[in-house]
Amino acid sequence: MAQRTTIGGYLIHRLEELGVKHVFGVPGDYVLGFYDQLVASPLEVVGTCTEIGAGFAGDAYARVNGLGAVCITYCVGGFNALNAVAGAYAEKSPLVLISGAPGLSERERSPFLHHKVRDFNTQRLIYERVTAAAVALENADDAPELIDAALDACLRQKRPTYIEIPRDMATASCVAPKPWKRGRARSDPQTLREAVAEAAEMLRRAKRPVILGGVEIHRFGLQNLLVRLVEHTGMPIASTLLGKSMMEEDHPQYLGVYEGGMGRDDVRRVVERADCLMILGAFLTDIDLGIFTAKLDPAKTIDASAERIAIKRHVFEDIQLKDFMDTLIGALPKRKAARVRTKSPRATPFKTNPRAPMTVRRLFERVDAMLGDEHIVICDIGDSLFGAADLTIRRHTEFLSPAYYTSMGFAVPAALGAHINKRRLRPIVFVGDGAFQMTGQELSTIVRQGLDPIVIVLNNKGYSTERFIDDGPYNDILNWQYHRVPELLGAGWGTEARTEAEFDTALAQANDNRDSFSIVNVHLDPYDSSRAMERLGQRLGTKVRSSRRRHRSKPATDRRR
């Protein structure tokens, strides 16, 4: 007789086999049975304060690990996690969301079971729109197959997947898992040959070819292959913001982040003057295009992604990005590294100007001078993200941000997820005061896990990114004493900084503190902005600062400094 297990046991076995060690979440009665199975398994349950916190933590875990998992209860928990899962979909992160649900037998007794919204399928149907696969395990015979199909879709597409377990099915008996067999997607050899020949021809003729790399380099684990390609062809390479840290940023051929008019001008010039631009694994978002200030000519472009390869206007399908890159190396002659003139922000050593008030620009310059191999940078949105574009990341995949979906609240829980997975990497978290107020309570989970990230709160007393677009009282928020969060939690170390000297000391002390998390409340002018925002303002021809100061006379709430 074939060996048997339970549906819950089957799923746990697969997660473990595929490299998951931690599951983030908040329990509820519809999922408690499965939680008991998790606790009895080698997987560790990491209880978070909220489901969205679990979602962002699981997403970051997936980005650094290759797969992440979150487990929540039906609807009240599921819908709390929805925004994080939507972000994982948009930015291609392989996250498994497991949800409990009312038992099948109790559904027969009453249609009015707590947490239900419209009908028993509502949550799954909504998740269908933001996942690669959404399955409900309502039958023990096909549950193993559905689990395997959902996990396969997640891993192949690098998009989240949704698995719903009615509470009376978690312990239902099913066949035991056979060893995982992942069908590797193959390229069609003829199409691959044609695409590579056409791309190689275009690159061979080009005098100033440039590579622009994106997020799929991380997701498909192509970082080393990319470096081989870059070094073989001698081509300079820029990164999109979402793709940042796909290769060592002190590599001589690495230019910096390209984001149209928002990015460094020297990088923009090299990319836009290329006579052949090879885009690898990037979907060019409005942010990558510097809010459409970018000037890229499709007639000079090779655009290769996991979904398709477009060379000028020819489109090729059924080609794996890895195969394309690999084969291209063989088709191109080895060349010396092209000489391009760009100026790394690190070229000028940082010197503290002790009494000067802190600014966003100096904040990032100071942290850049401190960044080492042991750090991973995790950014929330707003100036925390725009300002971080010019940081120099030393290794692969050591920069995480929601640079496309741009949901506030990503960074603190993402630090939890990334740090649990890679203990040797210490997160440096950049988070706006507004974003911190959304998910900063996950510091509580960080304390419970004994982690020691450094959290830098860019306290500009509100939603400064929005002040730039349209200012009004709705952009003001309460000025919390972020540095006193450790008093509330009974753990952690905090301080505040107003001047460069204070920030200098705070950062050094935070870096020395290996006992707990550190939080630095950096007071900034509400109308101060990163270089990226200033550059964007200049390129769009708007007088950013003066127009933003228009509304300054009547603050609606407290802007104490």
Ligand SMILES: Cc1ncc(C[n+]2csc(CCOP(=O)(O)OP(=O)(O)O)c2C)c(N)n1
């Ligand atoms: C979850 C979510 N809600 C609302 C927004 C819209 N939004 C974009 S930027 C921003 C302000 C962010 O404020 P803060 O975190 O303090 O960063 P700052 O802009 O001040 O640098 C808001 C509300 C968003 N991106 N995400």
Ligand SMILES: [Mg+2]
């Ligand atoms: Mg702010």
